[in-house]
Amino acid sequence: MGTHLPSTEFDGTAVDDQREADAEAVMGEPPAQMVQLLGPDGTLAADPVYSEYANRLTPEDLRGLYADMASIRRFDIEATALQRQGQLALWVPLTGQEAAQIGSGRASQPQDYIFPTYREHGVALTRNVDLAELLRQFRGVSNGGWNPKDTNFHLYTLVLAAQTLHAVGYAMGIQRDQKSAAQAAKEPDAAVIAYFGDGASSEGDVHESMVFASSYNAPVVFFCQNNHWAISVPTNVQTRVPLSNRAKGYGFPGIRVDGNDVIAVHAVTEWALEHARQGKGPVLIEAFTYRVGAHTTADDPTKYRHSAEEDAWRAKDPLLRLEKYLRAEDLADDAFFAKVKADGDDLAAYVRRTTHDLETPDIRSAFANTYAEAHPLVAEELAWFEEYSSGFAGEEELDAENAGPAAKAGH
Amino acid sequence: MTLNKFNLPDVGEGLTEAEIVSWKVKPGDAVAINDILCEIETAKSIVELPSPFAGTVRELLVPEGVTIDVGTAIISVSDDVSGDPTPPDTRAPETPVQPLYGKLPEGEGAAGTPDGGTQESAPAGGPLVGSGPKADAVKRRPRKAAPAAAVAANAPEVEPVQPLTPAAVTTPVAPAVDTRPTLGGTITGLVNRVLAKPPVRKIARDLGIDLADVVATGSRGEVTREDLVSYQAQRDAELDKADGFWGKAGRPQDQRIERIPVKGVRKATAKAMVESAFSAPHVSIFVDVDASRTMEFVKRLKASRDFEGIRISPLLILAKAVIWAAARNPSVNAAWVDNGDGAEIHVKHYMNLGIAAATPRGLMVPNIKNAQDLSLKELALALNNLATTARAGKTQPAEMQGGTLTITNIGALGIDTGTPIINPGEVAIVAFGTIKQKPWVLDGEVIPRWITTLGGSFDHRVVDGDLSARFMADVAAILEEPALLLD
Numbered sequence: 001m002g003t004h005l006p007s008t009e010f011d012g013t014a015v016d017d018q019r020e021a022d023a024e025a026v027m028g029e030p031p032a033q034m035v036q037l038l039g040p041d042g043t044l045a046a047d048p049v050y051s052e053y054a055n056r057l058t059p060e061d062l063r064g065l066y067a068d069m070a071s072i073r074r075f076d077i078e079a080t081a082l083q084r085q086g087q088l089a090l091w092v093p094l095t096g097q098e099a100a101q102i103g104s105g106r107a108s109q110p111q112d113y114i115f116p117t118y119r120e121h122g123v124a125l126t127r128n129v130d131l132a133e134l135l136r137q138f139r140g141v142s143n144g145g146w147n148p149k150d151t152n153f154h155l156y157t158l159v160l161a162a163q164t165l166h167a168v169g170y171a172m173g174i175q176r177d178q179k180s181a182a183q184a185a186k187e188p189d190a191a192v193i194a195y196f197g198d199g200a201s202s203e204g205d206v207h208e209s210m211v212f213a214s215s216y217n218a219p220v221v222f223f224c225q226n227n228h229w230a231i232s233v234p235t236n237v238q239t240r241v242p243l244s245n246r247a248k249g250y251g252f253p254g255i256r257v258d259g260n261d262v263i264a265v266h267a268v269t270e271w272a273l274e275h276a277r278q279g280k281g282p283v284l285i286e287a288f289t290y291r292v293g294a295h296t297t298a299d300d301p302t303k304y305r306h307s308a309e310e311d312a313w314r315a316k317d318p319l320l321r322l323e324k325y326l327r328a329e330d331l332a333d334d335a336f337f338a339k340v341k342a343d344g345d346d347l348a349a350y351v352r353r354t355t356h357d358l359e360t361p362d363i364r365s366a367f368a369n370t371y372a373e374a375h376p377l378v379a380e381e382l383a384w385f386e387e388y389s390s391g392f393a394g395e396e397e398l399d400a401e402n403a404g405p406a407a408k409a410g411h
Numbered sequence: 412m413t414l415n416k417f418n419l420p421d422v423g424e425g426l427t428e429a430e431i432v433s434w435k436v437k438p439g440d441a442v443a444i445n446d447i448l449c450e451i452e453t454a455k456s457i458v459e460l461p462s463p464f465a466g467t468v469r470e471l472l473v474p475e476g477v478t479i480d481v482g483t484a485i486i487s488v489s490d491d492v493s494g495d496p497t498p499p500d501t502r503a504p505e506t507p508v509q510p511l512y513g514k515l516p517e518g519e520g521a522a523g524t525p526d527g528g529t530q531e532s533a534p535a536g537g538p539l540v541g542s543g544p545k546a547d548a549v550k551r552r553p554r555k556a557a558p559a560a561a562v563a564a565n566a567p568e569v570e571p572v573q574p575l576t577p578a579a580v581t582t583p584v585a586p587a588v589d590t591r592p593t594l595g596g597t598i599t600g601l602v603n604r605v606l607a608k609p610p611v612r613k614i615a616r617d618l619g620i621d622l623a624d625v626v627a628t629g630s631r632g633e634v635t636r637e638d639l640v641s642y643q644a645q646r647d648a649e650l651d652k653a654d655g656f657w658g659k660a661g662r663p664q665d666q667r668i669e670r671i672p673v674k675g676v677r678k679a680t681a682k683a684m685v686e687s688a689f690s691a692p693h694v695s696i697f698v699d700v701d702a703s704r705t706m707e708f709v710k711r712l713k714a715s716r717d718f719e720g721i722r723i724s725p726l727l728i729l730a731k732a733v734i735w736a737a738a739r740n741p742s743v744n745a746a747w748v749d750n751g752d753g754a755e756i757h758v759k760h761y762m763n764l765g766i767a768a769a770t771p772r773g774l775m776v777p778n779i780k781n782a783q784d785l786s787l788k789e790l791a792l793a794l795n796n797l798a799t800t801a802r803a804g805k806t807q808p809a810e811m812q813g814g815t816l817t818i819t820n821i822g823a824l825g826i827d828t829g830t831p832i833i834n835p836g837e838v839a840i841v842a843f844g845t846i847k848q849k850p851w852v853l854d855g856e857v858i859p860r861w862i863t864t865l866g867g868s869f870d871h872r873v874v875d876g877d878l879s880a881r882f883m884a885d886v887a888a889i890l891e892e893p894a895l896l897l898d
Binding site: 077078081083084085086087089090232233234236296297298299300302303304305306307308352 | 417418419420421422423424444445455456457458459460461462463606607608609612630631632633719720
């Protein structure tokens with residue numbers, strides 16, 4: 001009595017939490033305290049806060065969300081095939097996370113700025129990034145692929161969690177711009193979304209970015225897609241508590257939303273962006289979803305998880321539930337779904353065609369783009385390279401002729 | 412008509428080779444873009460390759476089971492869909508395959524005839540992307556002149572990257588092919604369903620440990636790094652002890668005798684065995700069985716999608732056989748009960764099937780309750796659970812009570828057979844010996860077959876020689892032909 005030892009509110013329940021998290025991940029049971037409007041059975045529920053946001057979606061918007069999700073899934077299949085055919089060095093599939101990406105991306109405004117990981121193909125679609133351009137990096141012909149200034153969609157960041165720091169820095173920049181009266185007069189308020197995953201949540205960068213975001217009340221939405229697997233490490237190894245709870249420690253709101261419910265994701269993200277744009281500070285959204293496929297095309301999930309788990313999550317498919325809803329409410333007919341499918345195939349054909357045509361850049365562009373201004377060392381290295389490569393002049397034809405016999409002679 | 416060839420891509424990051432596990436198409440088949448052509452196994456995973464072309468399959472250039480370099484042409488597809496439907500002769504693939512392992516018998520395929528109509532050396536559909544093929548396929552070209560000395564002083568030591576021309580990424584053409592399967596990969600792919608993360612797999616490989624031998628304690632049933640460490644420690648400890656085991660001859664006798672108090676499971680086991688051996692008159696009989704069909708059945712179950720993730724062993728089939736045979740010979744599934752002035756035989760119309768299991772705490776015989784009601788898959792799961800729980804030392808007393816008949820799997824240690832002692836309260840026990848290939852006479856010919864020996868001990872107070880023989884013959888019949896279970 002009277003003594004108060006340091007403790008956490010989870011004392012003595014760690015094991016239960018662990019079991020609960022296991023059960024969630026394995027059985028796919030809906031976790032407690034998760035915002036869900038559209039259930040897996042396609043019925044729409046009410047929420048005191050977010051229904052208001054959901055009601056803003058017109059039938060046209062809902063059909064659009066479905067079409068976006070279907071397009072990006074079709075794109076994902078095509079890109080995976082292109083990788084298997086040797087046309088891409090690597091592909092990062094998103095299947096299963098369509099609702100989290102399309103819902104949040106569609107909730108953003110043109111003036112908002114997005115910092116993606118390397119899996120945000122769905123968000124890229126909502127920001128009008130040319131999806132064929134997006135493949136440049138995966139084909140190894142570009143370090144980026146698109147101009148972020150055109151779409152306010154930043155380049156993919158391959159270093160885990162690094163973009164969360166960039167995002168907070170950008171958000172703090174927006175704050176400073178807005179303080180100058182001239183800027184505030186002409187431009188609408190903007191916010192930043194930082195995407196990251198459950199695996200990245202364990203990185204120090206995320207901690208630092210959240211501390212800064214909170215300290216400066218930066219207009220940033222941290223959008224964590226908890227897809228349950230950091231390559232082969234399950235979420236319950238990364239965290240003992242729901243990831244959204246972590247926001248409490250930094251002093252800003254954290255919301256867990258059903259990441260397979262595009263309507264709820266859209267509503268929650270819209271709320272969070274408004275919150276940020278109004279100067280109320282950062283928000284953490286944890287979209288509770290699942291990576292149905294492999295981490296990348298170089299990964300084999302059958303080595304570390306059972307297919308029963310994948311099946312349990314397939315039953316909660318984001319597209320299926322919206323289709324059920326649209327059909328039940330008579331908001332879309334067979335013709336609509338047939339058109340979505342045809343559009344997806346057209347997109348796939350376009351992407352396939354364009355990928356084959358993506359050109360390998362001249363290595364000289366690497367010398368040209370290292371520094372903005374001329375640099376003596378780069379100039380020297382370029383001169384050496386030109387000297388070196390001129391040594392091969394005139395041998396192209398000879399090589400082509402000799403390639404076969406030379407190789408044979410070698411054996 | 413154009414003949415397109417599909418070169419083996421690097422489907423991972425920096426893979427250099429892969430094995431063709433199975434072809435999903437054959438010459439003459441029409442294929443559309445993204446139709447699955449074949450399944451390949453790399454160092455990382457088994458993946459399906461979708462077709463980059465639409466058209467008609469002309470030729471499969473690499474046989475199943477052969478491992479080839481990334482960049483090797485594996486299939487040719489002509490772009491005429493409605494063309495000649497008759498497939499060309501499926502002779503051995505001609506020039507482009509370079510086997511990584513083994514050599515072709517002399518004389519064959521020594522001179523590859525270049526295929527006139529095909530672009531032999533230019534990879535179809537542009538250069539392959541990825542770190543693997545590029546790194547391997549780029550051929551350094553001879554230079555005409557040395558770099559100027561002044562520049563060379565600053566020149567980096569590393570080789571500069573050359574711009575890729577289509578010719579530069581071409582696979583070297585080799586005129587031979589080995590059609591012998593390289594196996595290995597294919598089999599592990601089908602059989603090795605043990606869950607473990609890639610780093611753990613690597614450690615196991617480095618230590619020469621078969622993951623299937625390791626008790627998995629991971630939260631999802633996967634083998635963890637700790638499991639490997641403890642397995643390795645146990646293995647080392649056993650080997651280390653062997654060295655310093657013998658006491659020096661000069662030392663006093665009592666220092667050369669190790670005294671181990673008998674308690675716990677050891678004590679309970681001793682008591683139960685004495686009780687059984689000296690109250691129930693044991694009779695033991697043996698039968699050799701050709702279990703080849705059981706092995707095939709087990710292999711098929713492992714490959715079946717329905718049984719994915721479940722460990723299947725011949726013990727499963729034996730368990731099912733024992734349940735089946737007991738129903739036909741009910742007296743083996745009984746108990747001898749002494750009560751005051753007389754005795755009774757209690758025939759059990761249910762099967763609590765005991766499985767003798769070595770555990771960290773000693774020998775335990777947990778049983779599967781109402782095993783007679785379980786489907787094959789449920790029984791497999793029950794066996795898995797029972798074994799996992801027992802090996803983790805977490806078997807509860809209730810799980811060991813009420814057994815009606817027991818199986819002891821002595822074959823796990825490579826033993827042929829033995830005379831097991833009946834678990835007290837029961838009247839029969841079956842010993843499952845190791846299954847190995849032995850010469851076997853079938854239709855007058857000696858051929859290698861998968862042979863095992865079943866041993867059984869019975870309480871002669873309840874089970875006579877005739878009945879025990881029938882029971883054992885029934886069990887043996889199932890192992891010889893598991894299809895009888897459908898009866």
